[in-house]
Amino acid sequence: MIRFDRVTKLYPSQSRPALNDVSVEVAKGEFVFLVGQSGSGKSTFLRLTLREDKPTSGQIHVAGKDLARLTGWKVPGLRRQVGTVFQDFRLLPSKNVSENVAFALEVIGRSRHQIAKTVPEVLQLVGLQGKGDRMPDELSGGEQQRVAIARAFVNRPMILLADEPTGNLDPATSVGIMKLLDRINRTGTTVVMATHDAAIVDSMRRRVVELEGGNVVRDQSRGVYGYSH
Amino acid sequence: MRYRLVLSEMFIGLRRNLSLTLAVIVTVAVSLVLVGAALMVSKQVNLMKGYWYDKVQVTVSLCTTTDAASPCNSASVTDPQRKLIDQQLRALPEVEQVFYESQHEAYLHFKEQFKDSKSLVDNVTEAELPEAYQVKLKDPKKSDIVVSAMQGKQGVADVYDQRKLLSPLFNVLGVFRFIAALTAAGVLLAAVALIVNTIRIAVFSRRREIGIMRLVGASNLYIELPFLLEGAFAGLVGGAISVLGLAFIEAFLVHGRLASAISFTTFVGWSDWLSVSIWLMVLGVVLSTLVAFLTLTLSRATRV
Numbered sequence: 001m002i003r004f005d006r007v008t009k010l011y012p013s014q015s016r017p018a019l020n021d022v023s024v025e026v027a028k029g030e031f032v033f034l035v036g037q038s039g040s041g042k043s044t045f046l047r048l049t050l051r052e053d054k055p056t057s058g059q060i061h062v063a064g065k066d067l068a069r070l071t072g073w074k075v076p077g078l079r080r081q082v083g084t085v086f087q088d089f090r091l092l093p094s095k096n097v098s099e100n101v102a103f104a105l106e107v108i109g110r111s112r113h114q115i116a117k118t119v120p121e122v123l124q125l126v127g128l129q130g131k132g133d134r135m136p137d138e139l140s141g142g143e144q145q146r147v148a149i150a151r152a153f154v155n156r157p158m159i160l161l162a163d164e165p166t167g168n169l170d171p172a173t174s175v176g177i178m179k180l181l182d183r184i185n186r187t188g189t190t191v192v193m194a195t196h197d198a199a200i201v202d203s204m205r206r207r208v209v210e211l212e213g214g215n216v217v218r219d220q221s222r223g224v225y226g227y228s229h
Numbered sequence: 230m231r232y233r234l235v236l237s238e239m240f241i242g243l244r245r246n247l248s249l250t251l252a253v254i255v256t257v258a259v260s261l262v263l264v265g266a267a268l269m270v271s272k273q274v275n276l277m278k279g280y281w282y283d284k285v286q287v288t289v290s291l292c293t294t295t296d297a298a299s300p301c302n303s304a305s306v307t308d309p310q311r312k313l314i315d316q317q318l319r320a321l322p323e324v325e326q327v328f329y330e331s332q333h334e335a336y337l338h339f340k341e342q343f344k345d346s347k348s349l350v351d352n353v354t355e356a357e358l359p360e361a362y363q364v365k366l367k368d369p370k371k372s373d374i375v376v377s378a379m380q381g382k383q384g385v386a387d388v389y390d391q392r393k394l395l396s397p398l399f400n401v402l403g404v405f406r407f408i409a410a411l412t413a414a415g416v417l418l419a420a421v422a423l424i425v426n427t428i429r430i431a432v433f434s435r436r437r438e439i440g441i442m443r444l445v446g447a448s449n450l451y452i453e454l455p456f457l458l459e460g461a462f463a464g465l466v467g468g469a470i471s472v473l474g475l476a477f478i479e480a481f482l483v484h485g486r487l488a489s490a491i492s493f494t495t496f497v498g499w500s501d502w503l504s505v506s507i508w509l510m511v512l513g514v515v516l517s518t519l520v521a522f523l524t525l526t527l528s529r530a531t532r533v
Binding site for chain 2: 104
C-alpha cells in the first residue's frame with residue numbers, strides 16, 4: 001500500500017538528510033506506528049507519502065501509484081485515497097461539525113444527496129451522532145479530533161495518515177481516539193500513525209517503525225515504543 | 230463541480246474584501262474609460278478623414294449645375310473641359326497619380342462617411358455632390374503648386390488640400406489621444422497592482438480552507454476558481470461601469486455639446502460606442518482574470 005525504496009530527502013537549508021536511504025513497506029490493512037524523536041524524519045515520511053514534497057532520490061509508491069510519475073494534476077486523486085489527521089485538528093471554526101465533514105466531500109464534487117447520506121453515517125462511526133450542529137469551539141479536544149477523523153475518513157480512503165493525533169489530548173481521551181483508529185483499521189483501511197506516546201504504542205502491540213536521524217533503526221511487527229522507556 | 234458552491238465562495242470572498250474590491254472596480258473602470266476615450270478619438274479621426282484622406286493630397290472638384298456660386302454659375306463642367314483638366318493634371322511633374330471620382334462615387338463615399346448622421350445623408354442628393362479629381366502627389370508638401378496651377382481653370386469649382394484644413398485638428402486630437410492612452414496605462418498599472426494584492430489577501434484570509442482543500446484532494450481548478458471568478462467579476466463590473474461612463478460622455482459631451490457647437494463635421498456615434506464597449510468589457514474581464522491567474526500561479530499558495 002505504501003512502499004519507500006531507498007528514499008533520501010535533503011532539505012536545501014540542512015546538511016543532514018531528513019530521511020536517509022529509507023526502505024519501508026506497509027501492506028494493505030496494516031496498522032503501523034512511526035516513532036522517534038522530533039526531527040527524526042516522521043513528518044517528512046508523512047509529507048512524502050502525501051506528495052507534499054518530492055524525495056531527493058529513491059522511489060515511493062502509494063496506493064499503487066508511482067509518486068515520481070504522478071503529474072501535478074493527478075495529485076488530488078492520490079489525496080482522495082489518503083485521509084490525514086493532525087495534532088491540531090485543523091477544523092474550520094466557522095462551520096459546524098456536519099459542515100466540516102461535508103466540506104471534504106463538497107470540494108471533491110460529491111453530490112448534495114450523497115453528502116446528506118454519508119455525513120451522518122460517518123459521524124455515527126466516530127461516536128458523534130447527534131452532535132452535527134455543534135460548532136468546533138463547543139467541543140472537547142477529543143471530540144474535535146473525532147470530527148477531524150470523520151472528515152479524513154468520510155471519503156473511505158484506502159490509507160489514513162495520523163500525525164500525532166493524540167498529541168494535544170489527555171491519556172483517557174487518547175485511548176478513545178486509539179480505539180476509533182483501531183476500528184477504522186479493522187474496516188480494512190491502512191493506518192500509519194506518527195506518535196511520541198509510549199503508553200499508546202506499548203498497549204496496542206502493533207508494528208513499530210522507529211526513525212532516528214533519518215534512518216530506520218527498528219522495524220518490529222509487534223513492538224513497543226522503545227527499550228529505554 | 231458544484232457551481233453554486235463555487236459562486237457563493239466567490240461572493241463571500243468579494244464581500245470579505247469589500248473595500249479592496251471597490252478599489253479594483255473603480256481603477257479598472259477609470260482606466261477602461263480612458264482606453265475607451267482614446268479608441269473613440271481614433272474612430273473620430275478616421276471618421277473625419279473620410280475615403281480619400283490617406284490616399285491623396287489635393288482635391289480638384291468640378292462644376293455641377295447645382296453649384297450656383299462663382300466660378301461655376303450653375304453651369305456643369307463640359308466634356309472637353311473635363312478632358313483638358315485631366316490632361317493638365319497628369320502633365321504636372323508633382324503629380325504621381327490621379328483618381329477620377331464620379332458624382333455617384335462621391336455620393337457613396339459621402340454616405341459611408343456620414344452613415345451615423347442620417348439627417349445629413351437624407352438632405353444631400355447625388356446631384357449636389359461634385360465630381361472630382363483626387364490627386365496624389367510625389368511630395369505631399371508641394372500641394373500649393375498644384376492648387377495654384379489648377380485654380381480658376383474652366384470647369385473647376387474648387388481646388389484644395391484637405392490636410393491643410395484638418396491636420397491642425399488631428400494634431401490636437403492626437404495629443405489628446407496620447408494623454409488618454411498614457412493615463413490609461415498608468416491607471417491600468419495601479420489596477421493590476423490592486424488585483425494582485427486583492428487576490429493575495431483573499432488567499433491569505435482563506436489559507437485554512439485552502440490547506441484543508443488540498444489535504445482532502447480538491448483539484449487546483451476547484452481551489453482557484455473562486456479567486457479567478459473574483460477577478461473576473463471585478464473586471465466585469467469595472468468594464469460595465471466604464472461602458473456606462475463612455476455612454477455618458479457620448480450622450481452629454483459629444484452629442485450634447487460638440488455636435489451643436491461644431492457643425493462642419495460629424496461625430497462618433499452610438500455604433501462606435503457599441504464596438505468600443507465590447508472591447509472594453511472583454512479587456513476588463515480578460516485582463517483581471519489573467520492577472521488573478523498569474524498571481525495564483527506565481528504565489529503557488531493554492532497549488533497542490
